[in-house]
Amino acid sequence: CKIENLDNVITLSMMRSRNFAKDYGVLITDGPLAGITARAILVLDETNTVVHSELIPEIAHEPDYDAAIKLLDTN
Numbered sequence: 630c631k632i633e634n635l636d637n638v639i640t641l642s643m644m645r646s647r648n649f650a651k652d653y654g655v656l657i658t659d660g661p662l663a664g665i666t667a668r669a670i671l672v673l674d675e676t677n678t679v680v681h682s683e684l685i686p687e688i689a690h691e692p693d694y695d696a697a698i699k700l701l702d703t704n
Contacts, residue, residue, distance in 0.1 A: 635698075655684065662688065672697050 650656035
């Protein structure tokens with residue numbers, strides 16, 4: 630994030646709790662990847678309202694980071 634000059638980014642971890650993954654519907658619950666999260670990107674505004682989300686159907690693919698960054702650049 631620092632390399633891209635993104636100062637207001639909060640990364641999350643499931644080290645202690647899977648509540649975030651469950652609440653946002655990104656927890657993989659079966660198969661060989663059970664217990665980890667699907668690849669997704671969420672952008673929240675200053676009131677914590679989700680203004681952009683993308684759930685990637687194939688975990689090997691990357692989200693469209695440029696779309697999320699472009700959205701941030703317009704606000």
